[in-house]
Every structure is written in structure tokens, then in C-alpha cells.
Amino acid sequence: MDSAPPSASGRPVVRFNILGSLEGWHGEHRLRLGSPTQERVLVTLLLEPGRMVPLPRLVAAAWDEAPPQTAGHQIRKCVAALRTHIPDGASVIVTDGAGYRAMLGEHQLDLHEFTQWARQARQAVAAGRAAEAVGHLRACLDLWRGPVMAGAGGTVITAASAALEERHMAVAEQYFELQLELGQSAELVGPLRELVIAHPLRETLRGRLMLALYRAGRQAEALEEFGRVRALLVEELGIDPGAELTRLYEAILRDSPEVAPRVPQSVADRAALLAPAAYLQPSASEPAPCTLPYDLPDFTGREAELARILEAGRAPAGGSTRIVGVDGMGGSGKSALAVHAAHLLAADYPDGQLFVDLRGFSPGEKAQEPSAVLHSLLRAVGIPDDRIPDDLERRTTLWRTVSAQRRLLLLLDNAADAAQVRPLLPTAEDCLAILTGRVRMLDLDGAEWLSLGLLSPDDSATLLTRTLGADRTTAEPEATARLAGLCGGLPLALRITTARLRNRPRWTVQYLVDRLADETRRLRELSAGERSVEATLRLSYQAMDADQRIAFRLLGLHPGSAIDVHSAAALLGTDVHDAEDTLENLLDAHLLEQHEAGLYGFHDLVRTYAMSVREAEDDEEGAVGRLVGYYTLATDVACEVLFPGREPFGDPPADDAPELPRLGVGEQALRWFDREYEALLAILSRASAQDLHRTAALLGRNLLFYLNLRGQNEQFRVISRIAVGACQQLGDRELLGLSLTNLAIAHWWLGDFQDGITTAQEALDLADADDRSTRAFCLDVLGLLHGALGHFDEARTHLSQGIRLHREVRAPRDEAQALVNLSTVQTWAGHYAEGARHAARATELNRRLGERNNEISSLTWLALAHLGTGDDERARACLAQALELCDESRKPGNVAVVLALWAQVCQRLGDVRSVVEHAERALDLVTAEGNALRQATVANLVGLVYLRRAAPDRAMELHCRAHELASRLGYRFEVARALHGMAEAAQALGEAPAARRHRQAAEALYDAMGVTEAGRRL
Incomplete structure (x- = not known):
């Protein structure tokens, strides 16, 4: 079918044909699908209908080994263009996480129909309905028009096309076999000969042609075909024809009754006649091969991942080999999970369960070559050495032929990459391949991947109990929990620690915890015999190229638990796109984790390893300097958004300033501060230690604004002292005065009023006579502190002077804060009218500036002043406005005052509900x-x-x-x-x-x- 069928409503739908050259139809109208790159992207999506295809695979399909630097952006443009070319394209190609998904109905893709017809044919054969099966297989063959994209699709699509070609040939062989047993012969010779010419080494297909010739009365030609294939096999593969083809030749030569034309009379006859070639099947007298390693008796956790593998392994056949991949960081238990699942699935694959360690990441060993692995696999299923070809291509062909006739479970452990795995995969739909590897092989089409994370705290504790014994863990429950935490949910680390404790019965759990507590020696402690966490991590590290290793080491300097692309770009000295590629590569190698989109982090043990592999040529000082500069600029921008009207300080951004995340909205800026808080504290300490004193002082000032907003007063004082120390080293009187005043505010919040007055007075004495801004700030703080001590006259004097200076330098934000402080003093003293006047003016300024949090404060004191005058209604109106602005996460102490006053006012007005x-x-x-x-x-x-x-x-x-x-x-x-x-x-x-x-x-x-x-x- 070329054109698309109408929908149930009578309207035409979109249909695609990919079994041959690409075609797109909308009713009778053929679609123009765009450039060759766009066609490759579309075909890659259509090859896996209904599945999410990640962006890296689309990039590889579009450009093979040489994608442009903007490949990801170009793919998005291709998708956007395809959506415009395809009617209702947005519902056909949908965005799904980090990739795209093609969503099509059962009659909208020829590959869908091919799979459905093949499934129905299998069901018909199983039920003994040979004629019906022939019809279904004929429908499959009619859909086939040749290789996908006519063989011009590039490496990724060609590999997928090769797998489809195997399915096509399996269908063709079964079709001709059924036709022969239903009495057809002469009419099959022509089509069979065409296929044999295209696939001269397929012995099964050659056997069908020989049988068709013989039953058509052309015995001599049938025998000639055997001579041709024998010469070809000797020349190409260095082997003789297989036993089944040889037996067929001998039967034709003798005119044996077993090859005479006949129609089966029963289901049993059909089953016998349709049985695959004998040499491809295991002997009934020999047990099926099983080379699986032993299953762990104390296997723990992984319930969801295990259930998914079992579901895939027991699902009905879907037209192609089931491939399940398990990726994860070294030591995460990938092999243990895969082996455990394979043992549980063994009964579902009676023809053999084969295990191969591909040694992709094995200490001191080279990864296995596919050719050597194929030799081992072929021998395991009973193929004698003299029938195994010498080169990779012919071994691959033989393996696919042999495995196509069996129900095999293949466990390929510790794989290096897709190139190593691809020749080993069986093509039969009745087979299951389970892969494990440290890197997710995005270019391995048709594989379903499970990423293995870390064990939960409960599963970690259970594993410790099972391996160490309940007596020891229950005797030291706190130490056991701490041990599980130090191992970070990594099964390898947990098993190493319990092995050490079992071998040292006099050690307590607490003793080992104390040894592991020293981060500098933790990795050395996590080793037992040939097993070592450090060695496991080293293999992943050494597998990367030089640039990735440098990036890994430098990223270890990042102090945050979450690393975003912008801070990573600053640390690495690259642009954001390159930084994201680097982070994604490390994520693929499971040397980084990703707990949410766009944010990356180290496992504790991986970070320790990253810090231990530093090289002399690494520019650590420059990297930290760039990171400090980035965070200073980012906090500047975030503070400008969150605290409008604050006085700027420091130099304007340079032309080559780093790219920042989106901070243009208050909630964005606050979320960024919340997320980066831990990193900001560490960066500030690092800047001070590296003599970046001016940057430390400016970064500290920005951080103080955030800490004040969140009400973290103890930390406010700690940061203030760091900033003061940096300014003292710097010798900048103006910046020192500002930092001292912030320290005085910290003393105020923590109730150390006299220390605050001494500090604020020191700042005032440092200020130059013409530095009205700094002097005004110092006077404000002095007034605030004297007011707290009840020195109302001194407080009024200082605050009034500060307000006058703020107005002279046109600093409305600072003026508003000083007015609130003066309102506080006047209200405390009982001068309510004056207090109300100052608070009302402060409220007006705060609203004009958009200073939400300061407006809450001014409204609160305005309400208090109104309460003093007995105007309860006006007080309630002010508090209602304040409550609308309140957010309990911002200055929660101030919000509590508003709530308490609201309760009081409601009570006074009789609203007591x-x-x-x-x-x-x-x-x-x-x-x-x-x-x-x-x-x-x-x-x-x-x-x-x-x-x-x-x-x-x-x-x-x-x-x-x-x-x-x-x-x-x-x-x-x-x-x-x-x-x-x-x-x-x-x-x-x-x-x-x-x-x-x-x-x-x-x-x-x-x-x-x-x-x-x-x-x-x-």
C-alpha cells in the first residue's frame, strides 16, 4: 500500500513506508519530507515507533561520525521542519524528555504492519493453519521494497536495516517452506532463485530452492545448486555445507521418499515438516548449555529493575530480539542484577543460557574482540571448530543463522560499547539479550535501557545485615547506619566493608566507621582482595579521553552538591554548550549523577576519587578564580532582581562575562539562591583562602542579602566576619566600612547590641567625611542598636541624620529602611502620630521600589502606630495588606509578628473566630x-x-x-x-x-x- 488509508471519520491519515526508500503519504498525496538530514531523523524515529529516541542517537543517525558543533540545535530544527511538512506533525512527532517519539497508529507505518503480519503467521503455524500462515507471510513480503532508505541512510540506519533484513529473510524462508509443504514447487523456483542470488550464503534458502527444483522434476538442477553452494562456501568461508543441506542433497540424489511432494494431513505432520534444520538445533540427548555464573544467595533490593527485566524476558515475541541493557556506575551491582534475572528467566529459554564477560572495564585486561566471543558462543551451542569460519563477518552470519532457530538467553556482561556488542546479538524474536555496561549505548537500536542507581538506605542496611549477620548489626545499630551512609548506597563498597569485618572478627563496626571517616583515606579502606572501589572508578576514568579526564578533575573542585551547566562552564573555561556536552558524557559514563534535568552531581566516593587524581598541569587556581567570578556576577544579578533599589557596589560586568542562568524573575532568583547556597558558602571560603579578598567581600555582601531574607542570622554573622577579614587584608576602607556595618546588623539580630554599637561606630569612624552613603548606613545601624537598648534619644538622633543623608544621595531604599527604624523608636516611645507618619512614608517608598519584604515591615509598624492611636480598623487594613505579601519562607520571624498582631487586632474588633x-x-x-x-x-x-x-x-x-x-x-x-x-x-x-x-x-x-x-x- 502506497497511499494512506482514510481514518474512521473518512478523513485521510498520514502513512509512512520505510521498508525501502522513504515514503510519506497523506491520503493520495505524497509528502515532501525535506532534506536528507531531516529524512534520516524521521526514519530513525520510525524505526522505533512509540519509543523515545534520545537526541544523541538522532545526531549519530544524521551525521555518522562527524556531527557539527551545533548538532543538538540542528536536530531540533529538523524536528520543527518535519512537523511543518507532516499534517498534524506535532502529534506525530512528540517531545519526550531528552528526545523525541513517533506516535503512529497500526496502519500508519509499513514496519508496524510487517510485525503484525509476522506475528499472525506464527500464531497460525502454531495452530496448524498453514494456508492462513502463507497468506500472512505473503503480506509481509509484499511490504518489503528493499533496504531502509535504499541503503543510503548512514551507519546507524544501515545497522538497523541489516536487522530488518534478517527478519525479512526469516519470513521469506518460512513462506517458501510452507508453500513447498502445501504442494507448490515450480512456481516457487523463480522467486527463490532471485533471493538466492541476493543471499548466496544462506543454506536454508538454498535448500528450499533445491527442494522446489526437485519437486518440479528438475533433479539435475537441484544437484547443481548443491555443487554451487559447496564451492561458494569453501571459497568464501572455508567450510563445507552443513549436515542438513548435505542430507537433503543425498536424499535428492537417491530419490528418497522423504523429499517427495506431499501435503501434511495433521498438525503433527506439519510440525515435523516445518522443524528447522537438524544441525541448528540442540541434540535431544544433550542438555542445553548454561554458562551463567552463580547467583548471589543474598541478592538485595532492585525490585523495580528486576521486575522490568523479567517483564521484558517473558513478554510475547514482538518480531525482533528482545534487548535489555543495564547501565550504571562501577560497583553499582549491574552484573549481580543481570545474573539474578537470568537465573529466574532460565526456564523460559530452554535452548541455552549463555554468559560472556566482555571485559570492557576489567582491571588489567583488554576488552574481548567480537570475533573471539563469537567463536566461544558457537562452540557453546554445539558447532564444531571445523565449521566455524575464521573472520568476523562470516562468524556473525553463522551465529545469526544458528541462533535464529533457538530460544536463547544471552547475557553480555561488562560491555565496552555498541560496536563490541552488535555482532553478538541474535536476530530471532524468541531470544533475549541482557547487556550490562558503564556507558549507555545510545547507538544500539532497539535496546531498552535501565539505569541502575544507588541502593536505598533501607536496602543498604538489609544488605549489611544479610552479609555481616544480624548479631553484629543489631549490636551496633547506629554504627551500622553510619557505615551504610559512608558507602553511599554503592553495593561494591557495602560488600567490601562486610568482607573486611567478616575477616576481622575483633573489629567492631564502629572501628571501621572511624577508619572510613577520614575522607582522604576512604578509598584505600574500601578494598578487599582483588575488589577495590578505587580500581573500579579508575577504569571508568581511564576509559575517557584526555580532555574528559581534565574536565573530570576540575569538576571535582566544584563545592556544590548540584552542578549546573553555567557554573560548570565557568569552572572549565568553556561555553555553556560545550560544558553541557562534557557533563552529559560524564553522566553517560556514570561518573556523574543527575537528580533533575540540568543539574548534575558527584557520588561522594566519585568526588573523593576526582580530588585524588589531580595533575600538576591542571590550572586549579584559574578554574577556582573563574568560578568565584561567575558566582559573584550571578549573585549580583539575583540580588538586583530580589532587592530592587539596593545600592550597587563593585565593577560592572566585563565584556567576556560568563553566561548566567535565567534570573530575571524573583522566584527564579530565589530558587537559584536556595539551590546554590551550599556552593556559595564554600566558594566564599575558597575565595578568602586564595587571597581573592575583594571578590570575597563583594560575594559575601550579596550572600548577606539572601541570608537576611531567609532569616538565617547565625550564618549572617559568620559571613559578615569573613567579609570583614577579607576587607582588612584588602585595605579598602569603603568596603571595610560596609562590611563592618553588616556585621553590626548581625550583632543586632543575635541580641549582641553593645558589640553591634562598637562595630558600627568603628565603621562610622572609617568612613570619609564625603562618603555620605556609608555614613548614612552606619548611622542607621547605630540608631537601630541604641533603640533596642532603650536609648531612644540617641536612636532618634542617629536615624534622623541617616535619613537626611539618604535623601541627599538619593537612596530611597535605604531611606525607607531608616524610616521604618525611626517609626519603631517613635512607636515604642509612645509618639504614635510620628511613628505612623514615618511608617507611611516608608510604605510609599517600598511600594514604588517593589520592595515586597521591606513593605511588610513598614506596614507592620504602621499598624502598630494605628493601634497606639486606637484606630483599630486602619491597623487591620494595614495588616491585611501585609498578610497578602507574606511568605513564611522569607523572614519567618517578621511573618510571625504580623500573625500575632493580626490575632490581637481581630480580638480587639470582636472577630474572635x-x-x-x-x-x-x-x-x-x-x-x-x-x-x-x-x-x-x-x-x-x-x-x-x-x-x-x-x-x-x-x-x-x-x-x-x-x-x-x-x-x-x-x-x-x-x-x-x-x-x-x-x-x-x-x-x-x-x-x-x-x-x-x-x-x-x-x-x-x-x-x-x-x-x-x-x-x-x-
Whole structure:
């Protein structure tokens, strides 16, 4: 059929023919499918309909061994073009992960129909319906028009075409055999002779021609055919015809009744007549060969992967050899899984289960040559040495012929590449090939691959128990869990450790854990006899080319658990596309892992190995310098997005600046910061250690913005101190002043107010008289710290001066922050109108700048000021706006204050439905994520809520907690509020003396701070 059949709706559908030259049809209209490259891409997809074809295989199919640098991009363009040429092309070629998939119905591809007709023919033969089977086989043969793409498809497509040709010939041989047994003869001679001319070495086909000639009354010609094939076999392969063909020759020579024309009368007769050649079948008196290694009695885990192999091995025949590949890093247990599965499947393959170690990655051994492996396989299935040809091509032909008549399971272990494997694969649909290798062979068409990851913690613990014994593991459960963690889920490492412990009964598990804890000697500890994790990794490393080995070593310097293409490009000094290719190559070699698209990482043991193979010529200093520069630029851009209006610092990006990931939206930038946080901390330490002091200071400043947003105050101080140390080495007064001020802020957050004042004053003293920006920042921080200590007059003075300087230098973001701080002081002091005015101005500036997090703060203090004036409705409106902006992952302590205030305002307005819910959520949030300052504030606010709910016991508990926290910090205003709350709670509990004592202490503090009477009532 050339044109496409109509769909059920009567509309034409798309149809493709690939068994010959490529054709595409839409109804009666033949499609123009584009350039030769586009046709190769399409055919590669059609050869595996319904399966995802990865991008590297499409690249190999399109350009063989010389793809352009932009090959991946060109493939995407080809797919886009094909989708425009094919009606409804987007549903025919769909994107699937890292590749594409051709989605076609059963009548839309000739290869689909070929497979279906062949399956129906097998079913008919099995049921004894020979005439029906002939019809199905004839339909198969009618579809065949020649090699795929007429033999012009390149290496990848030609290899797939060769496999299809084997299927075609198997169909043809069975077709002619059935015709002969149904009484046909003379009419078969012409078609048989054409096939024999095209395939002169196929003995089965030659036998069919001899039988057709004989039964057509042409005995002499039949005998001549035998003479021709014998001469050809001797000349080409150096062997004589096989036993079956020889017996047929002798039967024709004697006019034996067994070759006389006859029609079988029963299913049994048909089965006997259709039996394959005798020399191709195992003798009934000999057991089927089995060369599988022993199965591990303590095989553990891998349930999903094992189930998939068993499913593939037991699935109905689908027209071609079933090929299942298992890839994974060295030591991940690929061979153990494959052997275990093969033993479970042995009964399904009664003609033999054959194991071959291809030695692709074996210490001190060269990978086996396919020719030598074929010799071993042929001998294993009973072919005598004198019938085994000498060269690879003829051995491959003989192996395919022999295996086509058997149900074989072939386990090819430790394969190096597809070129080593391809000649060894049987072509019969009743055979199963299981492959294992460290590299996924994307150019091996028709294979289904399973990537073997690491064992889960539970499976690791189970394996340790099974191999070491329950007595030892239950005696030291914590050490056993730690041992499993140090082995990183790698089965080889787990088995080595248990072997060492079994051989050293006086060692405890903890003793071995202590030995493994030293990362510099861990790989040496993970060796036992001939097994070694380091040796296993070394084989993968040595299999790479020189450039890949350099990249592997340099990537070991990356401090992050996740490596993206952009940071890898900076580290390697390449562009992003080349970096991605390098990462993908290492991923294919299982020297990297990939937990999500675009992000790569090292297994702990692989990273240790990468750090151990450094070479003197590696430019480690330059690589780290590039990586530090990349992260500094990336954090600059991310901070500009997350914190609009912040004052820029440092030099503008250079013309050759590295390419950055997408950071243009706030959520993108924040996710990037979250992901890279671990790496940023390590890079900052590395920059400081490598005397990259200016970069360390600038990177530290950027990181502080993120840490402040996430409320990580302890880490904020650590990074601030690193930045200060870098600036002191650098001798940059301006940058040192900025870093000291950030350190003072860290002291504020952690309640070390006096240390903060000393640090901020040092920064102010360093600032030049004309450096108004730095001086303003220092004054802000001094005002904040003095306010916390209750020095309201000093706080107002410093903050007012800072606000004036911010306005002079036109720094609205910093002005808004200073206004919020001044609003805080004025509200604490009871000057609510002034507090509201400053907070309202800060809110206006923050909205104009898009400073979401700072707007939450200004709205909170505006609400507090309104509460002080008794305007509860306006306070609730401000808090409602703040709640809409809140995100509990950003400054969770501030969010807790908003929630506590919301509970208070709702209570004052009589809306008590969710008061307790909000109050308790505030406490939970600030306890888990907030610092002591915020914990004291929230405890006091929620304490007031419980006082008004007539729950004085709970109120006393909260105010006492606030008093303890605030007193430890010297946070005088919250100390006073806590004492005031404790007095109210004691009064409600009937404890008048305690109430009087607490009230007097609170009043004394309020007097010392200058808080108005109005301020004492809040």
C-alpha cells in the first residue's frame, strides 16, 4: 500500500513506508519530507515507533561520525521542519524528555504492519493453519521494497536495516517452506532463485530452492545448486555445507521418499515438516548449555529493575530480539542484577543460557574482540571448530543463522560499547539479550535501557545485615547506619566493608566507621582482595579521553552538591554548550549523577576519587578564580532582581562575562539562591583562602542579602566576619566600612547590641567625611542598636541624620529602611502620630521600589502606630495588606509578628473566630525559624491575646518566656512589656504582691527609656 488509508471519520491519515526508500503519504498525496538530514531523523524515529529516541542517537543517525558543533540545535530544527511538512506533525512527532517519539497508529507505518503480519503467521503455524500462515507471510513480503532508505541512510540506519533484513529473510524462508509443504514447487523456483542470488550464503534458502527444483522434476538442477553452494562456501568461508543441506542433497540424489511432494494431513505432520534444520538445533540427548555464573544467595533490593527485566524476558515475541541493557556506575551491582534475572528467566529459554564477560572495564585486561566471543558462543551451542569460519563477518552470519532457530538467553556482561556488542546479538524474536555496561549505548537500536542507581538506605542496611549477620548489626545499630551512609548506597563498597569485618572478627563496626571517616583515606579502606572501589572508578576514568579526564578533575573542585551547566562552564573555561556536552558524557559514563534535568552531581566516593587524581598541569587556581567570578556576577544579578533599589557596589560586568542562568524573575532568583547556597558558602571560603579578598567581600555582601531574607542570622554573622577579614587584608576602607556595618546588623539580630554599637561606630569612624552613603548606613545601624537598648534619644538622633543623608544621595531604599527604624523608636516611645507618619512614608517608598519584604515591615509598624492611636480598623487594613505579601519562607520571624498582631487586632474588633489559630501559628513559626528578638516580641504579643481571652496561666507562661529572652539580650523595651504583661497576668491570677512587683519594675524601665503614658498602654 502506497497511499494512506482514510481514518474512521473518512478523513485521510498520514502513512509512512520505510521498508525501502522513504515514503510519506497523506491520503493520495505524497509528502515532501525535506532534506536528507531531516529524512534520516524521521526514519530513525520510525524505526522505533512509540519509543523515545534520545537526541544523541538522532545526531549519530544524521551525521555518522562527524556531527557539527551545533548538532543538538540542528536536530531540533529538523524536528520543527518535519512537523511543518507532516499534517498534524506535532502529534506525530512528540517531545519526550531528552528526545523525541513517533506516535503512529497500526496502519500508519509499513514496519508496524510487517510485525503484525509476522506475528499472525506464527500464531497460525502454531495452530496448524498453514494456508492462513502463507497468506500472512505473503503480506509481509509484499511490504518489503528493499533496504531502509535504499541503503543510503548512514551507519546507524544501515545497522538497523541489516536487522530488518534478517527478519525479512526469516519470513521469506518460512513462506517458501510452507508453500513447498502445501504442494507448490515450480512456481516457487523463480522467486527463490532471485533471493538466492541476493543471499548466496544462506543454506536454508538454498535448500528450499533445491527442494522446489526437485519437486518440479528438475533433479539435475537441484544437484547443481548443491555443487554451487559447496564451492561458494569453501571459497568464501572455508567450510563445507552443513549436515542438513548435505542430507537433503543425498536424499535428492537417491530419490528418497522423504523429499517427495506431499501435503501434511495433521498438525503433527506439519510440525515435523516445518522443524528447522537438524544441525541448528540442540541434540535431544544433550542438555542445553548454561554458562551463567552463580547467583548471589543474598541478592538485595532492585525490585523495580528486576521486575522490568523479567517483564521484558517473558513478554510475547514482538518480531525482533528482545534487548535489555543495564547501565550504571562501577560497583553499582549491574552484573549481580543481570545474573539474578537470568537465573529466574532460565526456564523460559530452554535452548541455552549463555554468559560472556566482555571485559570492557576489567582491571588489567583488554576488552574481548567480537570475533573471539563469537567463536566461544558457537562452540557453546554445539558447532564444531571445523565449521566455524575464521573472520568476523562470516562468524556473525553463522551465529545469526544458528541462533535464529533457538530460544536463547544471552547475557553480555561488562560491555565496552555498541560496536563490541552488535555482532553478538541474535536476530530471532524468541531470544533475549541482557547487556550490562558503564556507558549507555545510545547507538544500539532497539535496546531498552535501565539505569541502575544507588541502593536505598533501607536496602543498604538489609544488605549489611544479610552479609555481616544480624548479631553484629543489631549490636551496633547506629554504627551500622553510619557505615551504610559512608558507602553511599554503592553495593561494591557495602560488600567490601562486610568482607573486611567478616575477616576481622575483633573489629567492631564502629572501628571501621572511624577508619572510613577520614575522607582522604576512604578509598584505600574500601578494598578487599582483588575488589577495590578505587580500581573500579579508575577504569571508568581511564576509559575517557584526555580532555574528559581534565574536565573530570576540575569538576571535582566544584563545592556544590548540584552542578549546573553555567557554573560548570565557568569552572572549565568553556561555553555553556560545550560544558553541557562534557557533563552529559560524564553522566553517560556514570561518573556523574543527575537528580533533575540540568543539574548534575558527584557520588561522594566519585568526588573523593576526582580530588585524588589531580595533575600538576591542571590550572586549579584559574578554574577556582573563574568560578568565584561567575558566582559573584550571578549573585549580583539575583540580588538586583530580589532587592530592587539596593545600592550597587563593585565593577560592572566585563565584556567576556560568563553566561548566567535565567534570573530575571524573583522566584527564579530565589530558587537559584536556595539551590546554590551550599556552593556559595564554600566558594566564599575558597575565595578568602586564595587571597581573592575583594571578590570575597563583594560575594559575601550579596550572600548577606539572601541570608537576611531567609532569616538565617547565625550564618549572617559568620559571613559578615569573613567579609570583614577579607576587607582588612584588602585595605579598602569603603568596603571595610560596609562590611563592618553588616556585621553590626548581625550583632543586632543575635541580641549582641553593645558589640553591634562598637562595630558600627568603628565603621562610622572609617568612613570619609564625603562618603555620605556609608555614613548614612552606619548611622542607621547605630540608631537601630541604641533603640533596642532603650536609648531612644540617641536612636532618634542617629536615624534622623541617616535619613537626611539618604535623601541627599538619593537612596530611597535605604531611606525607607531608616524610616521604618525611626517609626519603631517613635512607636515604642509612645509618639504614635510620628511613628505612623514615618511608617507611611516608608510604605510609599517600598511600594514604588517593589520592595515586597521591606513593605511588610513598614506596614507592620504602621499598624502598630494605628493601634497606639486606637484606630483599630486602619491597623487591620494595614495588616491585611501585609498578610497578602507574606511568605513564611522569607523572614519567618517578621511573618510571625504580623500573625500575632493580626490575632490581637481581630480580638480587639470582636472577630474572635481564628484568633487562637493565628496566635499559635505565630508562636510555632517564630519558635522554629525566628531569632530570640522576634521570639520575645511574639511571646509578648500573644501573651496579651491570652490575657484578653481570660487565660492568665497561658499569658503568664508567655510573658515569662519573653522576659527571659529579652533580659538575656538586654532588649529593654520588650523586657518592660514582658513585666507589664506578667503584672496583668498575676493580677488576674489573684497574686497581688507579684503583680505589684512586676508593675513597679516595668514602670521603672519605661521611665528610664522615656516612654509616654500612651506608650505604656500598648
